[in-house]
Amino acid sequence: MSFLQLFEDVKQQEEIEIPEGWLQGRTVFGGLVAGLLMQKACSNIQDPDKRLLSCSVTFVGPVQQGTARLTIEILREGKSVTTLEARLWQDGAVQTILVASFGVSRTSNIEVKQEPVVPLYAQPENLKTIPFSKHMPECFQHFDVCWAEGNYPVTASEQPDFGGWSRFSSRQYENRQMTVPDLVVLMDIWPPGVLPMFKQIAPASSLTWHITYVRPIQHQLYDWFKYKVVTEYAGEGYSTEYAYLWDQNDHLIAILRQTVTVFT
Numbered sequence: 001m002s003f004l005q006l007f008e009d010v011k012q013q014e015e016i017e018i019p020e021g022w023l024q025g026r027t028v029f030g031g032l033v034a035g036l037l038m039q040k041a042c043s044n045i046q047d048p049d050k051r052l053l054s055c056s057v058t059f060v061g062p063v064q065q066g067t068a069r070l071t072i073e074i075l076r077e078g079k080s081v082t083t084l085e086a087r088l089w090q091d092g093a094v095q096t097i098l099v100a101s102f103g104v105s106r107t108s109n110i111e112v113k114q115e116p117v118v119p120l121y122a123q124p125e126n127l128k129t130i131p132f133s134k135h136m137p138e139c140f141q142h143f144d145v146c147w148a149e150g151n152y153p154v155t156a157s158e159q160p161d162f163g164g165w166s167r168f169s170s171r172q173y174e175n176r177q178m179t180v181p182d183l184v185v186l187m188d189i190w191p192p193g194v195l196p197m198f199k200q201i202a203p204a205s206s207l208t209w210h211i212t213y214v215r216p217i218q219h220q221l222y223d224w225f226k227y228k229v230v231t232e233y234a235g236e237g238y239s240t241e242y243a244y245l246w247d248q249n250d251h252l253i254a255i256l257r258q259t260v261t262v263f264t
Helices: 003-012 030-042 138-142 180-187
Strands: 015-018 051-059 066-077 081-090 093-103 143-150 162-168 204-213 225-235 238-247 252-262
Touching (some): 003 015, 003 030, 030 051, 030 066, 030 093, 030 180, 030 204, 138 143, 180 204, 180 225
Antiparallel strands (some): 015 066, 051 093, 051 204, 066 081, 143 162, 162 225, 238 252
């Protein structure tokens, strides 16, 4: 099943089939799950002037390949903002919840742009794209990822965090206009910031993920996006981190915050 067909199924029906090739450990890649729920949310926004402002995703339990049911509830529809909740169900239980707010641009006297300093990375064409291998999670085959800063996962690094570039794989996908659900899928391909500190392979899974969507995308699937993650705190089996996403022209696209469950 093609990516486009999967998103089209989400728009047209409540029950879908999550295809093979997207596993990340014992569960389906969280970015795909969040992207499916975002597609459900976007397809229920009737006002074309309302764009995504922010969303929060809670990964309740592991999502498996196969049949899943997506439900949607509009919590409030105001003149400026619509807030809704989308849920993914399997075997009669909720496995993932997304709450998203969409709003129209409004005139305001308040404007603050204390944006983070953009890291200076070599361009992706001057970096090595990580080759996909059978030892990597299946979901990585769908993306091109270039490390530009920090250590790779599971290298016993004394320091967490890293940065680099990512895009949809030109080997797997035809180029087309990127959508917000596409972007949600892409942003989650980067692992948790503490993974370089791991001395051996062990699970680490997202518990909650919050996205503030700063600048609407006008990009293609083959466009590269710059990413940098910073771990604020890690202990007692959990870590908290924030990250930023820029496009190749250094325009800030999204601010991300995540709580991760660490099993080491």
